Amino acid sequence: MTPAARLSAAIDVLADIEARRRPATDALKDWGLSHRFAGSGDRAAIAGLVYDALRRKASAAHLLGEPTPRAVVLGMLALDRGLDLEKIEKLFDGGRFAPSPLTQGERTALARTGLEDAPAHVAGDYPEWLDLPLARVFGDDRVEEGRALAHRAPLDLRVNTLAGDRDAAAAALSHLKPAFTRWAPAGLRVTIGAEQKSPPVHAEPAYIKGQIEIQDEGSQVAALLAGARPGDQVIDLCAGGGGKTLALAAAMENKGQLYATDLDMRRLAPIHARLERAGVRDVQVRTPRPGVDALADLAERADLVVVDAPCTGTGTWRRNPDAKWRMRPGSLSERVAQQVTVLDRAAGLVRPGGRVVYVTCSLLADENTDQIQAFVTRHPGFSPVRPADLVTPLGAAAAAFLDSVLTFPEGLLMTPRRTGTDGFFVSVLTREG
Numbered sequence: 311m312t313p314a315a316r317l318s319a320a321i322d323v324l325a326d327i328e329a330r331r332r333p334a335t336d337a338l339k340d341w342g343l344s345h346r347f348a349g350s351g352d353r354a355a356i357a358g359l360v361y362d363a364l365r366r367k368a369s370a371a372h373l374l375g376e377p378t379p380r381a382v383v384l385g386m387l388a389l390d391r392g393l394d395l396e397k398i399e400k401l402f403d404g405g406r407f408a409p410s411p412l413t414q415g416e417r418t419a420l421a422r423t424g425l426e427d428a429p430a431h432v433a434g435d436y437p438e439w440l441d442l443p444l445a446r447v448f449g450d451d452r453v454e455e456g457r458a459l460a461h462r463a464p465l466d467l468r469v470n471t472l473a474g475d476r477d478a479a480a481a482a483l484s485h486l487k488p489a490f491t492r493w494a495p496a497g498l499r500v501t502i503g504a505e506q507k508s509p510p511v512h513a514e515p516a517y518i519k520g521q522i523e524i525q526d527e528g529s530q531v532a533a534l535l536a537g538a539r540p541g542d543q544v545i546d547l548c549a550g551g552g553g554k555t556l557a558l559a560a561a562m563e564n565k566g567q568l569y570a571t572d573l574d575m576r577r578l579a580p581i582h583a584r585l586e587r588a589g590v591r592d593v594q595v596r597t598p599r600p601g602v603d604a605l606a607d608l609a610e611r612a613d614l615v616v617v618d619a620p621c622t623g624t625g626t627w628r629r630n631p632d633a634k635w636r637m638r639p640g641s642l643s644e645r646v647a648q649q650v651t652v653l654d655r656a657a658g659l660v661r662p663g664g665r666v667v668y669v670t671c672s673l674l675a676d677e678n679t680d681q682i683q684a685f686v687t688r689h690p691g692f693s694p695v696r697p698a699d700l701v702t703p704l705g706a707a708a709a710a711f712l713d714s715v716l717t718f719p720e721g722l723l724m725t726p727r728r729t730g731t732d733g734f735f736v737s738v739l740t741r742e743g
């Protein structure tokens with residue numbers, strides 16, 4: 311397919327997403343099924359165009375003065391890909407399979423460059439109803455924070471230190487040109503260009519042998535800040551597919567006991583194969599059963615309870631740009647209620663002198679600092695660790711990390727703009743001894 315034909319396809323997919331209010335992944339899959347002639351390179355490029363357009367949906371529509379899929383793609387090419395009017399004209403030439411030529415109105419709009427007159431939620435590319443909640447956390451910086459969340463995310467890998475070191479993994483993956491991550495000591499970062507396909511990491515021998523996992527650097531750091539030590543009794547209460555569990559197990563060097571559970575047994579299911587592949591031996595998976603408390607025997611026993619809480623995922627908008635536009639106030643209040651339930655459960659599992667570590671991939675105060683303030687009111691025996699003390703597991707990177715994150719009495723917040731990671735909030739709460 312020509313670059314122009316790919317643009318036509320991306321406009322069609324965006325129109326489908328809009329018309330049928332469906333997730334981008336579904337629309338892209340359907341497009342692939344009905345255009346079997348398209349190669350994997352074409353599909354990847356079309357997906358890249360669709361996701362980039364979704365990332366910049368509001369600002370692109372503003373630039374063009376209308377919210378149509380075509381306008382959003384045009385705006386994205388100018389704002390995100392930096393194409394000038396001449397280059398865009400060449401792509402939109404009305405040729406076979408190419409989008410129709412630019413109108414005079416589109417030419418005039420594309421000749422403008424800035425978004426000076428745009429309101430914050432448009433310039434920052436996030437839903438208008440989230441402007442106040444984001445202003446509460448970031449103040450005037452919300453536009454810049456939003457812009458950083460509207461960029462493509464890199465591919466981050468965590469080297470499994472139970473199976474080898476970072477130098478060896480980097481050498482095994484040298485064809486991907488990985489760089490060492492800035493904060494996470496076992497992290498590798500692969501930068502993927504706009505037209506590039508994501509590398510098939512799952513097919514890499516290093517992955518098959520359990521030497522690497524796919525995990526955002528922010529998630530790696532959050533697991534590290536939990537401070538799990540060899541010999542500890544640790545509960546991963548919201549283990550899901552086990553991303554944090556694996557990182558905690560590596561920190562514990564296969565010594566001690568890690569219990570992994572989740573409300574949803576289907577989410578937990580992949581953990582078994584992942585643990586085996588990574589060579590993790592100290593994890594007991596407690597599969598939930600209706601009407602049975604899978605952790606009843608562990609009341610007040612854990613040194614550390616990790617709550618990787620269900621949340622709105624506002625910190626992961628780089629990776630899920632269509633979720634950004636689908637998010638509704640109702641989903642925020644639903645998540646907040648779930649967080650209360652899971653935090654209260656964690657409080658009953660930690661021993662005197664132990665810790666609860668609360669993590670979200672959300673940027674919103676309702677799910678982060680407010681949630682911790684409310685927890686401490688309900689459980690006065692717990693107090694949050696100061697951010698300056700919380701960062702010590704990062705060793706030499708701790709001071710610079712502390713300078714980069716947003717800090718609160720209740721914890722710290724990573725964001726793409728500040729730390730180059732997904733957005734993660736981390737709070738460590740110690741229980742009185």
Ligand SMILES: C[S@@+](CC[C@H](N)C(=O)[O-])C[C@H]1O[C@@H](n2cnc3c(N)ncnc32)[C@H](O)[C@@H]1O
Pocket residue numbers: 547548549550551552553554555571572573574577618619620621648651652
């Ligand atoms: C952010 S995800 C966990 C991701 C996982 N820790 C990882 O690193 O891959 C949140 C998880 O919390 C689970 N969850 C929601 N409510 C819960 C509850 N009351 N108790 C335990 N898990 C819960 C969800 O099923 C979901 O898997």
